[in-house]
Amino acid sequence: MVFEPKILGFLCNWCSYAGADLAGVSRIQYPTNVRVIRVMCSGRVDPVFIAEAFMNGIDGVLVLGCHLGDCHYISGNYEAELKMKMLGKVLSMINFADRVRLDWVSAAEGNRFAEIVTEFTEHIRKLGPSPIKNDKLKKQILDNLSATKFALCDSRLRALVARQRELTTEGNVYGNIIPIEEFEEILDNAIENEFIRHKILEKIKNEGKSVPEIAKEIKIEPHKVLQHIVTLRARGLVDVDQINEEIPTFISIKEV
Amino acid sequence: MSNEDIRIGVFICHCGTNIGGVLDITELIEYTKTLPNVAYSAGNLYTCSEVGLSNIRENIKEHNLNRVIVASCSPRTHEPLFRSTCQEAGLNPYLFEMVNIRDQDSWVHMKEPQKGTEKAKDLIRMSVYKASLLEPLEKMQVSVIPSAAVIGGGIAGMNAALTLANQSFKVSLIEKDSELGGLIRHLHKTYPTNEDASNILETRNLAESHKEIDVYKSATIEKIEGYVGNYKIVILQEKKMIEIEVGAIIVATGARVLSPEGYYNYNGKTIISQLELEGLLKENSVNAKNIAMIQCVGCRNEERRYCSNICCMTALKNAILIKEQNPDANITIIFRDIQAQGVTYEEYYRRAREMGIIFIKYLPDKPPIIKEDHLEVYNEFMNQVIGIPHDLVVLSMPLIANEDSERLAKMLKVPLEENNFFLEAHVKLRPVDFATDGVFVCGSAHWPADISESISQSNAAASRASTILSKEMLEVEGSTAEVNPDLCIGCEACIKICPYSAISKDEETDTAVVNKVVCKGCGVCGASCPQNAIIIHHFTSDQIIAEIVTYGGGD
């Protein structure tokens, strides 16, 4: 049987949803694979929604908004762009970035809407089903996705993205403007850190483990693991479990 | 409602054969009946017809439905209709959901009816799960103070005030100078009729004597608080603080003329600005015979890329006036492009040429050079440098933004564009509105504008303001954002991100609060809040995730 990708589309009410309607009025035919969730603005789409979609076996996600500059709410699609960029970084760590696409469709572009859906469906068809559907990989992929979700829910990371425009154009509280390259680097680090921290938490969910043990399991240098443990302790997520022969083991103390 | 059972009614539309001819409606109805909380499911030939609508109303009553879903065409066209139908049957309109199985299904999958039907099943299922989580919402009502403040008493401000006052709205007209009138006070005559500028200034008497207008002169704005329909403004006048309350604000603070100091050997005597020429003309003391006017001085360059809109017509006007008085005068206008748009202005330009005024185009990289008694300019047409004798050089300086625009913009929470003119909500569709409801702009505060443009805009701003002031109550959308103060940590990320400045900080609790009157429900803040503290009503994360999980989880 041919693989029929399950595709989810977030469409903003004012342009892309109207464009999709126009494709209908013009009877332009396109693949049946996409299911649409209408939101008022592409800026409403929380990256967490997309992690959630992948965790639930969806093969590809389209986020469509008004063309840049045309957002009904002035700047919503610019925010969407920043969020999707960050999401792309997170997803590329687990090889899912290819399964999301952000694009712009105006209310006059019925054709374009149909083209994007057709192309994207073919693209996902080529990529094949989400690896989560593979029983052997399922556990690992779910772990990865939940680490992703953890990172996307993390308030520090979210704060960074929410303030990106402010920090890179208006400056921080001291009036210092952060150059965009520098910002990207900060963001990259934050993403990687949150992702790893979640993996650590996963490993010490049920039993205490020492730093070298964790390091081995998640294949990361021990001193780095230690740094993360310190951070997680400060956040009240991890505590010392036992001390065996002067080597402490750590355990997760909060459901995340 | 939470304790009550959820009873969803699903109405599936055939739309004649538009949907029914492609999708299997019977199958959809049967399928829908298997979904949780669905108390009723049936087809309708045309749901939007009166028969279809009364069918919805009857079934709401008969089956005690507390959620309604219509699977039919597009919510963009039909949601308002179905919502009010629900309301007529006593159901909160926000307990209604729509599924698009025509424009985005039967019409685009005409050759794949089976797959189309499968798609419709998914869409209906997603909607059923979302519907279970819907909450009733109320449209809020806020009262409106039926008066306006106009900031700036130039021609735009005075006329805006008059237009509103003539419709019986109270207006406070606030001017920082000691008299009304603005730039026009310094002008000699006005184009395109070449009548005395004092004619237009008649407006001043009308404004000062109008019973609905309170004029505050030598007054500055110290503080602005509030939101659409309910603003508080603190005015400082002669060391007194005066507080006024208004429903709308019009910004008409105009612009100022760039100082000619430092351009083309400006000396204020033989090399003067166009504004100074106006003064000389007023006193009838122009004795020069050879006059050269240079356009675009200090603009359309690296520093100020824009064209100031009014300088070409002003130069034409003064050239014509001089030529009329002294037909022997030699007047040359050295220009880049003559901005004389439209019917009357183009005719004015033609008149100037017919009178013998000379026009020479110059290139920005080869500007004219002023010598002792003549001026040299390279002209493309002739491919040579032309010498023009002069005993008076007049520099056309652009209008630039006022120094205090930034201060005012901050108080109003409205943006400025790169040249510090006020930035409207949308160039084409809301040219005199700000994104912030209840605040409007007109005249040169928005962009260099001449008298007729300023008047036209001031009428427009008055019209827009009256759409608010004429209402006793403003009704606001129920689907807005709301901050959960228990989760909010006061980081202010949302405050910065909201395009409408709808969020502010409650200083006491140190948490964010959304002003529902101002919020447009775009949801951007909700997707951004680091703490997930913001609920976007009617598009809540729970509702959206329910749709996602339902689609993903089903097969």
Add this chain to the structure above:
Amino acid sequence: MSKISKNVMVIGGGIAGIQASLDLAERGIKVDLIEKNACIGGRMAQLDKTFPTNDCSICILAPKLAECFRHPNITLHTLSEVKNLSGQQGDFKVKIFKKARYVKEDECINCGQCIEKCPMRVEDEFDMKLRKRRAIYIDYVQGVPSIMTIDRENCLFFTKNACRICEKVCEREAIDFDQEDEEIELNVGSIIVATGYDIFNPKSLNSLGYGRYPNVVTALEFERLISASGPLGGHLTRPSDKNEPKKLAFINCVGSRDIKNNPYCSSCCCMYTTKEAMIAYEHNNEIETSIFYIDLRAAGKGFREYIERGENKYAISYIKGKVAKILEDEQRNPIIVYEDINTSQVKQFKFDLVILATTMVPKKDAVTLAKILGIKTNDFNFFKANSYYPQISSKEGIFLCGACREPMDIPSSVVDASGAAAKAAEAIMRG
């Protein structure tokens, strides 16, 4: 505040008329909006994107159309024209002639089944006659009211007493050949005229070859050619051979700033030719454009920067000079003959497609309408406006806005319209 009892009549449902109506309706005043065509929307609906933001025209227009249709204070009279006016400010009596639509407004659901089956093909005015529509039609797919109309001049039933196919296929039984033209009487307190403009027909300028050379088109035609919802679906090809054009030329001021035709300036050609060149470039980055102009008029907010952007990022060259004539070679490529201002030499340049920025002219029936309303026109038949209070016409109680009083762009028309709304409101509040 005194209570408002009088309606305002707005004539013309383009962007200006729509904006004026919405402002008044929001203001609590009842509006009768009179539109000659079957749908409101006017010229703006025909445009692909609009300067200076290049946002999609219909995207920003459609919500306003819907609002106009739904607003409880607005009564839409489509297919209608003003036939007679009497009375004065505060108490005008108007006679409206309303053409039969032959489709029941409450029944039609805009499903388009009738269109599919109608055998009669007619040139489509909305698409500048670049494609055919049927005798039963809607002006454009997003048109409002979103219902069909039968065009009596072309329908086979009216012309040959045959067919009636649409009647059979319409499942809603919405077709009604028995409908008759109506005359409606309105009593209004003030009037806003917003009837817009027509486009100069360049056929009379023999030297430019429009009408003879397939690859010489007008800017409004080009607007449809590049529109995503136009006859080419947004994939630009040239009329003669369906090849993709690479070299475009625009000629500004066609029929304007020209004593022999229209001496006035059409106000927006400098901007819209730049826009059209930008959109073409966005479709195909190999496109190079030359714009021939007299003065580049770009004084509006952000306009000058827009022109600069065109020059720097969209491969547009601006050439100052007057075009003498257009010739054509065997491949039907238009050749522009113009005077080079640098050398005063006459030069020739071959292009793939030439677009004429034809000027806005008054509506054909402007003079007739002016007579009916008793307002003055200017030398060129635009409605005459006060020099400093541009929304004020020569007659008390009648106000002007948009391109019917002078060529103007959308931002100005919207400002003008809101302004006219304020004046019309003031007039009925006074008396």
